[in-house]
Amino acid sequence: MSWFSDWKEKRAKKKAEKAATAAAAPAKKEAAASSAPAAAKGAKAPEFIADSPIDGYVPGLGAPPGGKINIAIYWAAACGGCDVSLLDTDEKVLNIGDMSNILMWPIATDGKEKDIEALEDGEITVAMINGAIRNSENEHMARLLRKKSQILVSYGACACLGGTPALANLVPGGVNEIKDYVYGVTPTSANFIADGGRKLEDVMPRPEYNAPEGTLTLPVLYDTVKTVDQVVDVDYYIPGCPPTQKSIAALLDALVGFVYRGEALPPKGTTVGVIPKSLCEECHRHKENRRITEVFEPHEVLNIDHDLCLLDQGILCLGAGTIAGCGAPCTKADQPCRGCYGPPKPVSEQGSSIFTAIASLFPIEANDAKMNEDDMDDIMSVIKDPLGYFYAFSMSKSLIKRAVNEGGQ
Amino acid sequence: MTGPVIWDEKKKVDTNRITIDPITRLEGHGKIEIFLDDKGDVQNAYYQTPEVRGFERFCIGRKVTEMNQITARLCGVCPGAHHLASAKATDGCYNTKPTESAFRIRDLFYNAHFVHSHIAHFYALASADFVMGPAAPAAERNVLGVVGKVGLELGGAVLRTRSKAQRIQAMIGGKATHPVMAVPGGVSIALNKEDQREILSYAEDMVDFAKTTMEVFKSIVLGNKEYVDIIANPDLYYQESYYMGLAGKDNALEFHDGPVRVVDQNRKEKYKFDPYDYLDYVAEASEPWSYQKFPYLRKVGYKGMQSGPDSGLYRAAPLARLNVCESISTPVAQKEFEEYREFFKGLGVEGSVHFTLATHWARIIEMIHAAERAVENASDKDLTNSDIKQPDISPGGRGVGIIEAPRGILFHDYTCDDNGLVTACNLVVGTTNNNGPINVDVAQVAKGLIHNFEVSPGLLNMVEMAFRAYDPCNSCATHSLPGQMPLTANIRSIDGELLETISRE
Ligand code: SF4
Ligand code: SF4
Ligand code: SF4
Ligand SMILES: [Fe+2]
Numbered sequence: 001m002s003w004f005s006d007w008k009e010k011r012a013k014k015k016a017e018k019a020a021t022a023a024a025a026p027a028k029k030e031a032a033a034s035s036a037p038a039a040a041k042g043a044k045a046p047e048f049i050a051d052s053p054i055d056g057y058v059p060g061l062g063a064p065p066g067g068k069i070n071i072a073i074y075w076a077a078a079c080g081g082c083d084v085s086l087l088d089t090d091e092k093v094l095n096i097g098d099m100s101n102i103l104m105w106p107i108a109t110d111g112k113e114k115d116i117e118a119l120e121d122g123e124i125t126v127a128m129i130n131g132a133i134r135n136s137e138n139e140h141m142a143r144l145l146r147k148k149s150q151i152l153v154s155y156g157a158c159a160c161l162g163g164t165p166a167l168a169n170l171v172p173g174g175v176n177e178i179k180d181y182v183y184g185v186t187p188t189s190a191n192f193i194a195d196g197g198r199k200l201e202d203v204m205p206r207p208e209y210n211a212p213e214g215t216l217t218l219p220v221l222y223d224t225v226k227t228v229d230q231v232v233d234v235d236y237y238i239p240g241c242p243p244t245q246k247s248i249a250a251l252l253d254a255l256v257g258f259v260y261r262g263e264a265l266p267p268k269g270t271t272v273g274v275i276p277k278s279l280c281e282e283c284h285r286h287k288e289n290r291r292i293t294e295v296f297e298p299h300e301v302l303n304i305d306h307d308l309c310l311l312d313q314g315i316l317c318l319g320a321g322t323i324a325g326c327g328a329p330c331t332k333a334d335q336p337c338r339g340c341y342g343p344p345k346p347v348s349e350q351g352s353s354i355f356t357a358i359a360s361l362f363p364i365e366a367n368d369a370k371m372n373e374d375d376m377d378d379i380m381s382v383i384k385d386p387l388g389y390f391y392a393f394s395m396s397k398s399l400i401k402r403a404v405n406e407g408g409q
Numbered sequence: 410m411t412g413p414v415i416w417d418e419k420k421k422v423d424t425n426r427i428t429i430d431p432i433t434r435l436e437g438h439g440k441i442e443i444f445l446d447d448k449g450d451v452q453n454a455y456y457q458t459p460e461v462r463g464f465e466r467f468c469i470g471r472k473v474t475e476m477n478q479i480t481a482r483l484c485g486v487c488p489g490a491h492h493l494a495s496a497k498a499t500d501g502c503y504n505t506k507p508t509e510s511a512f513r514i515r516d517l518f519y520n521a522h523f524v525h526s527h528i529a530h531f532y533a534l535a536s537a538d539f540v541m542g543p544a545a546p547a548a549e550r551n552v553l554g555v556v557g558k559v560g561l562e563l564g565g566a567v568l569r570t571r572s573k574a575q576r577i578q579a580m581i582g583g584k585a586t587h588p589v590m591a592v593p594g595g596v597s598i599a600l601n602k603e604d605q606r607e608i609l610s611y612a613e614d615m616v617d618f619a620k621t622t623m624e625v626f627k628s629i630v631l632g633n634k635e636y637v638d639i640i641a642n643p644d645l646y647y648q649e650s651y652y653m654g655l656a657g658k659d660n661a662l663e664f665h666d667g668p669v670r671v672v673d674q675n676r677k678e679k680y681k682f683d684p685y686d687y688l689d690y691v692a693e694a695s696e697p698w699s700y701q702k703f704p705y706l707r708k709v710g711y712k713g714m715q716s717g718p719d720s721g722l723y724r725a726a727p728l729a730r731l732n733v734c735e736s737i738s739t740p741v742a743q744k745e746f747e748e749y750r751e752f753f754k755g756l757g758v759e760g761s762v763h764f765t766l767a768t769h770w771a772r773i774i775e776m777i778h779a780a781e782r783a784v785e786n787a788s789d790k791d792l793t794n795s796d797i798k799q800p801d802i803s804p805g806g807r808g809v810g811i812i813e814a815p816r817g818i819l820f821h822d823y824t825c826d827d828n829g830l831v832t833a834c835n836l837v838v839g840t841t842n843n844n845g846p847i848n849v850d851v852a853q854v855a856k857g858l859i860h861n862f863e864v865s866p867g868l869l870n871m872v873e874m875a876f877r878a879y880d881p882c883n884s885c886a887t888h889s890l891p892g893q894m895p896l897t898a899n900i901r902s903i904d905g906e907l908l909e910t911i912s913r914e
Contacts, residue, residue: 014633078485080484083485135459167471181463182463182466183702186835188704189695189702192693193692195707200792202697203462209698218699241482329583337587389472
């Protein structure tokens with residue numbers, strides 16, 4: 001049971017090994033591939049031991065030849081689903097333990113900020129951050145982990161694109177409007193205030209409050225939900241809400257190859273676990289590219305054809321504007337893709353790439369590229385909430401700006 | 410196998426204020442502030458939650474059919490609960506109900522979800538406190554420490570069974586985390602015979618495993634007199650609150666559908682109401698020092714952080730559900746339920762069970778029931794029916810969906826216009842129900858265990874155990890995970906200066 005064990009006691013010993021690992025690890029340094037630990041080169045892939053009491057766990061993996069790497073996993077403004085997705089690797093999660101000292105992983109183990117602070121810069125080999133940046137605390141931890149880590153992975157839709165919480169960026173009045181609604185307008189809260197003859201400002205949560213026994217503090221919330229790479233430099237991205245096992249396997253394989261066999265890591269900036277084409281090419285459905293004359297909600301089509309493209313059946317599937325790699329579990333369940341893997345090219349706006357893909361299917365005459373505003377309005381009125389639907393996961397990356405006064409500036 | 414470490418050495422502190430914070434900053438994912446008086450006894454304690462995400466507000470303007478996707482992102486630990494509560498509320502906005510076949514599929518999904526969630530809680534979070542002992546070194550107080558002690562074989566079974574429960578959800582929902590199957594009036598896709606066979610075999614394994622878990626619990630916890638004394642100590646983990654839960658037929662244990670029942674301190678029925686009337690019975694207080702609200706019984710009234718007949722605070726989740734229900738519809742769980750009631754009768758309890766730590770026992774009884782229900786659903790000859798959607802439905806109006814999340818009763822309440830766009834949204838989530846009671850317990854345990862400035866990491870952990878029993882899903886309530894809350898106590902002078910840090914290492 002060595003994985004959460006006393007890494008601190010071993011730190012002195014590890015310092016020596018560290019030199020080798022550090023030289024080899026960062027993909028940021030151009031020569032990462034060639035400077036991999038010599039001992040790891042040609043190391044045999046571990047054999048699967050069939051009678052292990054835990055299927056799929058590879059007990060023979062043991063400690064890596066170049067010494068264990070240090071890993072930190074952190075949630076910022078997250079739902080926890082990204083951490084669960086790592087636990088869902090089931091037995092493979094134990095191999096993460098063989099390969100690494102887990103210095104921080106709030107779902108499974110202790111590991112405190114001060115421990116991370118005590119590390120030398122670069123002492124963490126890989127840090128994975130899931131969740132968006134929503135308050136001062138999230139930003140502080142992202143900066144700290146960046147400083148202490150050689151490789152920083154932005155993990156999941158919230159970290160990479162803002163995710164569902166970034167829909168808050170559509171609220172014009174920002175955090176104050178949100179708080180007024182939550183504590184003053186929702187009926188259970190409005191009744192509390194009315195029944196007791198209270199005033200909203202007296203019961204409104206605030207960053208600093210003087211209780212009879214002393215001062216109590218809460219963090220300051222930001223008006224805008226940001227992605228991880230909007231506050232720190234990111235080395236790798238893995239998309240998805242949460243990333244599917246297929247994509248996580250790609251990430252873990254790359255790490256195992258690097259740690260055990262000295263294989264090169266992908267170039268900095270790579271999105272791991274995707275296939276650089278649109279989801280349509282991974283989806284099992286065949287396309288007829290019929291023009292859409294009527295849009296249906298999935299529940300309105302009583303007998304969905306399981307093998308025909310959903311767009312061809314009038315259901316607004318976002319697969320054409322989404323990068324492949326998830327394995328298309330949603331369209332397999334007869335539901336449209338909502339785009340959680342993000343746009344096919346990282347630089348593009350997801351909403352507009354989806355819009356272009358879908359708009360071309362509407363029976364609007366002339367060249368689609370020169371659609372006029374009325375035509376656009378027609379399409380939008382069918383789609384009802386185009387912003388919320390096309391940017392369901394990527395509002396933080398959208399150029400659409402909200403008229404909100406960030407931090408009084 | 411050495412015994413668990415229950416008590417450790419006390420240490421004298423020289424300050425009036427103790428902060429238990431997962432990360433030493435005063436920001437983050439939930440923290441406890443303990444204030445001492447000049448005799449070194451506990452004056453008061455606060456459990457604060459530091460985040461609000463505002464789903465209620467940013468859901469306005471969204472398509473109501475999107476709600477079961479958006480609100481699932483409240484929590485990746487219990488997305489299935491939000492997905493289905495949302496599905497029920499959306500059914501209401503369409504003035505419909507799921508077809509019988511669709512309801513069965515949702516129900517099967519949901520029972521698998523309960524098994525997965527309760528396994529994760531018991532083994533990953535709670536069991537370490539009992540198996541390793543509350544004062545065991547931090548590095549061992551985790552699921553791996555537990556596996557090391559109880560054996561790799563059980564560890565493997567934990568992983569495998571949780572994985573089977575996840576697999577059932579993925580087969581029905583497309584994905585286990587953030588499932589996609591719910592549509593107004595039904596589900597997106599039917600199951601076939603092959604699916605059914607596979608699911609049934611997983612469900613049967615889940616029942617076996619749940620029974621094993623009960624044996625583990627009985628031998629480790631009930632078999633240890635010191636633990637039984639702690640559980641049954643009325644000065645520690647004990648609170649005379651009201652209890653709320655769904656009521657099935659003849660007030661049987663129910664997770665998915667039915668009226669809401671509230672019982673009082675003596676386990677007498679206080680209210681039984683239709684989900685659409687919940688606003689008459691439930692209101693939510695807020696306090697300036699926490700972003701999380703404090704639900705209470707509206708007609709009794711809000712009295713702050715105290716429990717009793719005159720205070721509207723009520724509890725939810727396993728302990729509450731087993732106080733609210735009169736029976737369990739499946740045989741093995743019913744037998745265990747009778748044993749549970751007998752045990753507390755033996756301690757002189759006639760009314761509601763108020764011992765907070767009994768929650769762990771109640772949770773395993775529920776795990777057995779959910780697994781047995783999953784077998785019932787999976788054996789149903791109609792499971793593979795294809796009428797899974799309601800024809801000719803249209804949006805417009807209000808819908809209230811109330812179900813039992815693993816961590817407590819969950820309310821979704823939406824109104825949408827004729828275009829199907831949301832115009833109002835209210836959410837009262839599982840963990841939030843217990844926010845007030847968690848504060849009450851934390852303060853009481855701190856008062857019972859810290860005297861004369863004497864405090865130790867083990868004692869602090871026992872304070873923490875008070876709320877870990879609730880399995881507080883701060884993802885739901887705020888955004889953080891119900892993980893092992895790292896135990897660092899910052900000992901501060903009254904002006905906030907850091908004098909000393911105690912941690913378990
Ligand atoms: S990306 Fe999805 S699963 Fe991950 S934290 Fe965000 S909402 Fe949760
Ligand atoms: S649009 Fe959707 S359903 Fe059609 S091929 Fe693409 S991913 Fe599949
Ligand atoms: S199909 Fe679309 S929404 Fe579903 S997992 Fe893949 S990218 Fe995400
Ligand atoms: Fe939750």
